[in-house]
Amino acid sequence: MNPERFRTLVSGILIVGVSLSATLMLVGFAASLAVGWEGSLVGAAPGTSGLADFGSMGQSLLAMRPVGIAQLGLVVLIATPVLRVAASCAAFALEGDRLYAGITLAVLAILLVSLFGLR
């Protein structure tokens, strides 16, 4: 991969990630003004698990609750730099730059451990 394409890829991931996340957060925020964070846009029962509990994001999304849409936006936002690092790692590997593929992989490992391993 040439440096020019690498730069385009990295900047593309950042723009798409932030735009998608901002859209989801905006929709969730606007919807929360209408039905409240734990209300439902499709008339389901209000949620009870608390706003900061991301474990119930799937359920909240199925019930079209603003909190679920907002949580998904936040997850996409946090995932954006992680995806950027993963793409960089792949690009360095394709270039045959083993040193930097290794460095990037180590950063990716730290990020994944912090996301899934530590509380």
Next chain:
Amino acid sequence: MTIGADIGIFVVSLLAGVIGALAGVGGGILVIPALTILFGVDIRLAIGASIVSVIATSSGAAAAYVRDRMTDMRVGMFLELATTTGAVAGALLAAVVAPALLYVLLGVVLLFSALQQVLRLGEELPADLHVSPIAKRLRLAGSYPDARLGAEVQYAAQRVPLGFVMMAGAGLVSGLLGIGSGALKVLAMDGAMRLPMKVSSATSNFMIGVTAAASAGIYLGRGDVDPSIAVPVALGVLAGATIGARILPRLSNRAVRLVFLPVLVAVGAETLLRGLGVGL
């Protein structure tokens, strides 16, 4: 949070984003004092909201700098080893540190950022192009197109181990306080590693998102990312920073800094005093 408070948080975050962009600091560092002092938000929830907004603004800015070839991605990736490790340690430490200490630290970092703005008025180009063995091995040298000089400027990283250690410190502060700590990252690259200011700033922005993601995951897992606060803060700071970046080129840099520096100093002093228990 009630709906009225949500909108209030959005408006205040928008202002923090605009002022942050004009003053040359991130929005997060201003949003935490605003949320805690104006809205009485628990400082841990304010930090959880801020760290998320930091990812949004830095990723947006980084996308532009990466295309303009201002960002040195190898320098960034190498130093991210230090900042992410520091950020994880900082986020874990934040759970056990007394809130008063967090206020004191935040105030100190704010005042330091203001001081750095005063000191950086002259942007010199690096003179030393000596490439040390470690910089050569890691390929921490390159060039960038300088629009003002109309020329390609060469640079090589100096004092790499010192820069790496300072970056770990910047990551620790970022994770502990939920801010981008761009001022400390720039200090490590521009001050210790003698990289050009423009490359330091662009690369710092590139790294801030990844550094923040490392601690954001921990805050999220701990239940400190409350969407009713984090969403209006992220949307507000992102919109504010975008507006700020648009107006900035139309204003004289020096004039802008002189207007907004006192704001940084005032917020920094207020935050510091609050931590010391003599809040105004």
